Amino acid sequence: xxxxVDCNNFFVSCERVFRPELRSRPVxxxxxxxxxxxxxxxxxxALGIKRGVPLFKIRDIVQANDIVSFSxxxxxxxxxxxxxxxxxxxxxDDIEISSVDEAFISLDSIEENLAEYGRTLVKKVKRDxxxxxxVGIAPNRTLAKVAARFAKKYPGYKGAxxxxxxxxxxxxLSMTAIGDVWGIGPRIARRLGEAGIVNALQFAEMPEETVxxxxxxxxxRTWSELxxxxxxxxxxxxxxxxxxxxxxxxxxxxxxxxxxxxxVTRFAANVGERLRxxxxxxxxxTVFIATNRHRTDHPQYSNCAQRTLQEAxxxxxxxxxxxxxxxxxxxxxxxxxxxxxxxxxRIVDREHLQPTLxxxxxxxxxxxxxxxxxxSINGGGVERIHLAxxxxxxxxxRHERVSRLYTQRMSxxxxxxxxx
Amino acid sequence: xxxSQQNCDLHIYKIDTGSTLRLPYADxxxxxGFPSPAQDRLNESIDLNSEIVxxxxxxxxxxxAGDSMIEEGIDDGDILVIDRSLEPLNGDLAVCCIxxxxxxxxxxxxxxxxxxxxSNRHYRPIEVKEDDDFTVWGIxxxxxxxxxxxx
Numbered sequence: 001x002x003x004x005v006d007c008n009n010f011f012v013s014c015e016r017v018f019r020p021e022l023r024s025r026p027v028x029x030x031x032x033x034x035x036x037x038x039x040x041x042x043x044x045x046a047l048g049i050k051r052g053v054p055l056f057k058i059r060d061i062v063q064a065n066d067i068v069s070f071s072x073x074x075x076x077x078x079x080x081x082x083x084x085x086x087x088x089x090x091x092x093d094d095i096e097i098s099s100v101d102e103a104f105i106s107l108d109s110i111e112e113n114l115a116e117y118g119r120t121l122v123k124k125v126k127r128d129x130x131x132x133x134x135v136g137i138a139p140n141r142t143l144a145k146v147a148a149r150f151a152k153k154y155p156g157y158k159g160a161x162x163x164x165x166x167x168x169x170x171x172x173l174s175m176t177a178i179g180d181v182w183g184i185g186p187r188i189a190r191r192l193g194e195a196g197i198v199n200a201l202q203f204a205e206m207p208e209e210t211v212x213x214x215x216x217x218x219x220x221r222t223w224s225e226l227x228x229x230x231x232x233x234x235x236x237x238x239x240x241x242x243x244x245x246x247x248x249x250x251x252x253x254x255x256x257x258x259x260x261x262x263x264v265t266r267f268a269a270n271v272g273e274r275l276r277x278x279x280x281x282x283x284x285x286t287v288f289i290a291t292n293r294h295r296t297d298h299p300q301y302s303n304c305a306q307r308t309l310q311e312a313x314x315x316x317x318x319x320x321x322x323x324x325x326x327x328x329x330x331x332x333x334x335x336x337x338x339x340x341x342x343x344x345x346r347i348v349d350r351e352h353l354q355p356t357l358x359x360x361x362x363x364x365x366x367x368x369x370x371x372x373x374x375x376s377i378n379g380g381g382v383e384r385i386h387l388a389x390x391x392x393x394x395x396x397x398r399h400e401r402v403s404r405l406y407t408q409r410m411s412x413x414x415x416x417x418x419x420x
Numbered sequence: 421x422x423x424s425q426q427n428c429d430l431h432i433y434k435i436d437t438g439s440t441l442r443l444p445y446a447d448x449x450x451x452x453g454f455p456s457p458a459q460d461r462l463n464e465s466i467d468l469n470s471e472i473v474x475x476x477x478x479x480x481x482x483x484x485a486g487d488s489m490i491e492e493g494i495d496d497g498d499i500l501v502i503d504r505s506l507e508p509l510n511g512d513l514a515v516c517c518i519x520x521x522x523x524x525x526x527x528x529x530x531x532x533x534x535x536x537x538x539s540n541r542h543y544r545p546i547e548v549k550e551d552d553d554f555t556v557w558g559i560x561x562x563x564x565x566x567x568x569x570x571x
Contacts, residue, residue, distance in 0.1 A: 020557070021520025086477035128478035128505040130557075407480060416500060416515055416522045418486030420546065 001107040001114060001137055001164070002230075004144040005088055005121060007081075008132040008152060010101035011039035014080045015070055017130035018406045018414050026067040030055060030401075035249050038072060056294070071402045079407045083129045091121060104141060118151075118160025138163040141232050142225035145182040146172050146200065166228065173201035173226060183222045183232075188215075200226055244282070246270045247341025253292060254337045260289060261327060267342040268323035272316030273378075275344060276371060281312035281353055282344035285319060287326035292338035303330040312346075312353055315367050316374070319344070472562050478505035480558060482515060482522065489524060491539040498565045500524060502558035513560040518546065519553055524560060 007013060011029040016022050026043035030036065037058070040049050047065055049058055055069070062069060081100045088095050094106035110117050118135035125133045136148025143163050150172060151161035163169050179189035181200050197203050204226035211223045221231040246267040254260050264287055275282060290302035305326040309318060323342050404412035473479045484498045494500075502515050510529040515522055516536060525536035525546065534554075536546040548554045 020517040020522065020555070023520065023553075083477040090477070128475070130504065410481070410499075413481040413483050413499070414522055415485050416482045416524045418484050418488040418494070418496070418524060420486075420488060420523060420543070 001110075001139060002141055002144045003092075003105040003107050003114075003118060003121075004136045004141070004148045005103050005105060005125075006134050006136070006148045006152065007084060007101035008134055009039055009041055010081075010131070011070075011072060011077055012041045012044075013131045014077050015073070015403055016041075017080070018403070022068055026065055028062070028067055028069045030069055030071050032072060032248065054294075069401055073403045073405070075408060076403065076405055080129065080131060083407075084125055084131055084133070087125055087128050088121070091124060104144070107137060114164070115157075115160050115162045118162065119158055122159035133159065135160040136163075137161070138169075139228055140225040140230040142182050142222055143169060143172075143228070146176050149176065149180065169226075169228060170201055173204055174199055176200040178203055181222065181226070183218060188219065243343055243345050244271060244274055244280075244347060245341055245343040246274070247288075247339065247343075249339045250337070253298075255333075255335070257331055257333070260331065260337055260340060261324060263340050264289075264323050264327045264342060265320045267340070268320040269316045271342050271344050272314055272319045272371070273375060275314040275347070276375060280347050280349055281314050282319075282347045283309045283312035284344070284346040285309060285322050285326060286343040286345060287323050287330070288341050288343070289327070289330060289337050290339045291335050295336075295338075299335055301332055301335045303332075305329045306345075312348055315371060317367060317370075472501055473503075474561075475503055475505045478558075479503050479561075482524075484524065488538040488540045488543045491541070492526075493565075494524070494539070494563055495565060498563050500560045501562040501564065503561050504558040506559040506561075508556045508559060515557045515560060517553075517555045517557050518548065522557065527556070 012027045015027060015029065024043065025041075026047055026049075027041040028037050028044050028049060029039040031038045036052055036054050037049055038051065040051070044067055047061055047067070049061065049067075055062070061067070077100060084101075085095065085097050085103060088103055088105060092105040092107075093109060096104045098104060105121075107114060107117070114137050118137055121135055122133055125131055134148050134151040136144045136146065136151055137160065138144040138147045147161040147163045151157045151159055154161075163172055176199060177189075178184060178192050178197055178200055179186060181203070184192070192198075192203060197206070203223065206223065208223075211220055215223070224231050248263065248267070250263070254263070268285075268287075271282075271285075284306060285308075286304050286306045288302070288304035291298060291300050293300065293302075307322040307326045309322055313319065319342075406412055406414055469476075480502045482500045482502055484494055484496055484500060487496055500515065506512075508514055508527055510527060512527050513524065514527050515524050518536070523536070523546075525538060528535040528537050528545070532550075534548040536548060538545065
């Protein structure tokens with residue numbers, strides 16, 4: 001059996017650990033530039049706030065209900081995630097972290113009652129770290145995901161739901177919308193919906209021939225897992241990341257080419273750094289810029305340009321150079337730019353790297369060394385040095401309500417009131 | 421160890437305050453000659469983190485504001501090392517959340533109530549009843565204080 005441990009409203013829960021007075025208040029966490037809601041507490045969900053909605057659209061609800069909003073404090077969330085995973089690691093033998101707030105654990109060696117075991121995990125993480133989690137337990141990952149949704153939704157499960165019989169699986173699947181199944185994106189969900197497949201049980205009951213003839217291998221596996229088989233062994237079997245985007249909404253509109261170039265080269269340098277951290281290379285790059293689409297009284301313009309690199313690379317200098325060239329091609333003066341980004345496409349790992357005919361080995365090694373040096377100096381998430389062409393743009397992002405670094409900075413630790 | 425060494429009651433240890441600091445090991449090549457017998461133990465120095473923090477994942481820090489615990493030596497500005505993974509026991513020094521606020525007190529567990537005991541005669545115990553908004557946030561394992569009275 002496989003378990004999925006999923007943190008409930010993770011970002012909000014992180015904030016609440018250090019702000020106990022927010023325990024039953026509606027709380028939302030906003031995206032990087034306070035543009036959109038990325039996480040909300042159950043109380044905020046009950047007020048009709050949905051993930052992804054732009055803040056300006058819900059300002060009235062936020063004010064009327066005294067909703068507490070935070071800018072994402074991702075360094076804090078990262079540290080809390082590390083703590084949750086370390087705690088899971090100390091109990092379960094085999095854990096596989098699939099995202100900041102989620103991990104699969106292998107339960108093959110567990111002999112005790114699985115629901116009890118799941119509840120022990122829930123209690124342990126809640127007590128040790130303060131983060132509420134839900135546990136879904138099933139024969140495979142896809143069903144474990146379904147089970148975790150139930151554990152989260154219905155308090156009766158006390159945090160852990162086990163799907164270990166066909167009957168339970170059928171019941172759960174009949175109550176799960178097709179789009180809520182792991183691995184079924186909105187596009188496929190729509191396609192299935194048009195074919196009359198609305199819930200997961202209907203999909204699981206499709207004849208195998210229909211599934212194999214109509215759908216791709218990933219969807220076939222999902223189908224097979226919904227029917228109780230174990231097909232997806234690790235997350236790495238999912239296709240590797242195909243694109244990587246770094247983009248921002250600026251605090252103020254940028255009219256000058258110089259400002260936009262600063263931002264874009266900075267994004268490009270970050271793309272390079274991320275690629276290096278993951279051991280990946282890209283050989284295509286897209287730069288996009290856009291004006292503020294909500295300011296309909298201002299002239300609107302948005303565009304993107306693609307550049308093919310000479311060869312697949314993870315070198316920030318080459319990536320910055322191409323990004324600048326792309327930006328030059330699309331920049332039009334006279335507009336107030338609100339948003340820009342750099343996307344790396346055609347990403348490959350080292351094994352799939354094609355050697356080129358005219359490569360300058362010496363220069364390449366020199367660059368690789370330089371990048372490694374920059375990365376090691378900038379280790380630990382603190383930026384100490386960067387390319388001169390990619391200056392610090394933190395000044396152009398907005399952080400209105402960032403919470404403190406309670407676990408990472410001594411001056412930010414919680415205060416204990418001894419006046420009573 | 422000789423007797424004279426055993427009688428010496430002040431030991432000075434080398435302290436490694438940055439526990440993530442990697443010390444170079446035999447860097448700069450191997451030289452001819454008799455190697456230092458201490459070479460194998462280059463990385464051995466006291467790491468306060470590992471001495472004080474037994475459960476790093478569940479350990480948090482908090483700073484004291486106020487004087488309600490001064491009689492047991494917990495002063496304004498002291499830093500508390502708080503371990504959330506420990507089961508609260510009667511008599512533990514605990515960081516508690518009461519009415520949405522953090523405070524630190526000694527726990528006195530009675531049959532139908534818990535008393536939060538201050539260590540300052542000018543303060544009264546706080547009585548916690550069943551329906552109160554109260555949780556034990558973590559157990560204080562150590563107090564860190566600055567003893568040198570200058571900035």
